[in-house]
Amino acid sequence: MTVAIAIESPLQDDVRTMVAALNAHMIPLTPREFQFQLTVEQMAEPAVTLFVARGPDGRPVGMGALKDHGDGIGEVKRMFTLPEVRGQRVGSQLLQSIEALARDKGVTRLVLETGEAAGFEPAYRVYERGGFEVCGAVLDYPDSGYSRFYEKKLA
Template sequence: MEVSIAIETPLQDDVRALVADLNAYMMPLTPRQFQFQLTVEEMAAPDVTLFVARDAKGRAVGMGALKDHGRGLGEVKRMYTLPTLRGQRLGAKLLEAIEALARDTQISRLVLETGDAPGFEAAWRLYERGGFAPCGAVLGYPDSGYSKFYQKSIGQ
């Protein structure tokens, strides 16, 4: 499938729809107090860069964000691909775009928090295939047993 990936504003209806789909998927998997979702408005902050994947018709089919925490630390956020397109390496392409921007902006370490429950297996595979390694809790997230944490050092 032909897709293009570009930096875009999250303040678009089709991106809002992706965020709503992601939130709806995650809601039954983890207690709400252990879900750390950026809202669309938070994703529009200057320290967050959103990548949107679009199909040949221009339809938003996936997304992923990089949050810059300063001092060489970046966080992967809001990774999502439409369920009908999973298995086509779209998540890997989004992750590659995030890593490329991280390198370009002097980020040397990427971290992320994802769920640690049935339903998150595809996310774990994506991150592990992308070179991320499990680690302890990061960025003040609680070590609740509902989260799984990953990190990756990236070369400059």
């Protein structure tokens, strides 16, 4: 699918709608205490850069964010594509955009946390095709058994 990917503010109604769709998708998959979702307000903080993928009609069809933790560590957050565009490489394009910005910012290790349950397999494929490898718990996430962690060394 041909999409336009750009850095955008999360404080837009159509992005808020997509975040709500992501949350609705995630809530049944993992116990709430093991979900680490950024709100749109947290996504608007200076350390976070949001990429939005828009289809030919201008409608958002995917998103993903880079959170800069400093000390060369960046985190992929809020990766999501609408169900109707899954399998069309939109997630891969978003991940490439996040990685390119991370490299520009001097990030040497890109990490992420995702769920460890049925329903997350498409996400695993995107990350593994993007060169990420499963690793131990990252940052301050608990090693609960409900999360799978990935990393990619950029240096």
